[in-house]
Amino acid sequence: MPDSDSEIHAPPQTILFVEDEPLVRMDMAEFLRECGYRVHEAANADEAREALQAKFAVDLVFTDINLPGEMNGLELAEWISNHRPGVKTVTTTGGPVGRDGPPGGRAFLAKPYTGRALLDCVKEALKSADDKPDRGG
Numbered sequence: 403m404p405d406s407d408s409e410i411h412a413p414p415q416t417i418l419f420v421e422d423e424p425l426v427r428m429d430m431a432e433f434l435r436e437c438g439y440r441v442h443e444a445a446n447a448d449e450a451r452e453a454l455q456a457k458f459a460v461d462l463v464f465t466d467i468n469l470p471g472e473m474n475g476l477e478l479a480e481w482i483s484n485h486r487p488g489v490k491t492v493t494t495t496g497g498p499v500g501r502d503g504p505p506g507g508r509a510f511l512a513k514p515y516t517g518r519a520l521l522d523c524v525k526e527a528l529k530s531a532d533d534k535p536d537r538g539g
Contacts, residue, residue, distance in 0.1 A: 415528055416440040416458075420450045420465035420475065433517040434524065447473035451481060460489050462527055464520075466513075467495040479508055490527045 417439050421427035424445070431441045442460070444450040448471045454460065463482055467475035479491040496513035511523045 414438050414440045415461040416442065417524065418442045418444060418450055418453060418460050418463045420444045420447065420463060420469065420478065422446055422466060422469050430517065430520055433520070437521055439524070446471040447475065447478040447481075450478055454482065454486055454489070460486070462490045462492065462524060464492045464494065464511075464524065467493050467499075468497060490530070492523055492527050 417434055419427060419431045419434070419441055421430070422445055427443055427445070431443050434441045442453060444453060446469045447465070450463065450465065451473070463478070465475040465478055469475050473481065475493050479493055482489050482491050492509040492511060494511045494513055494515070499510070509523065509527045511519060
């Protein structure tokens with residue numbers, strides 16, 4: 403049971419969804435919105451980094467590993483840990499990864515995934531996000 407009105411009316415958590423496949427990005431971002439999250443979209447790591455440098459509030463970045471541009475999703479996740487340490491990251495790919503998932507020990511969701519699997523992964527990643535020293539915003 404919430405302790406105060408602020409917990410009852412807490413603003414939705416914000417996800418930056420980074421995916422270069424437009425249909426996947428639009429469908430999954432819309433699904434997360436329907437689940438109550440605020441979702442921003444980026445087609446590549448460069449767009450995501452610009453959004454994060456603008457310092458708008460983000461709780462979690464969900465990023466494909468294989469992205470076009472100067473930076474891939476793993477490099478983006480590393481950049482986030484160095485520049486926005488309070489922002490959680492989850493990576494995804496349909497390509498091969500090591501037995502233990504991608505390097506860096508980050509949360510990972512293999513493609514293809516269902517909306518339910520995405521939601522469970524996001525909830526789990528955000529559950530550990532109680533300490534948010536730098537969400538921005």
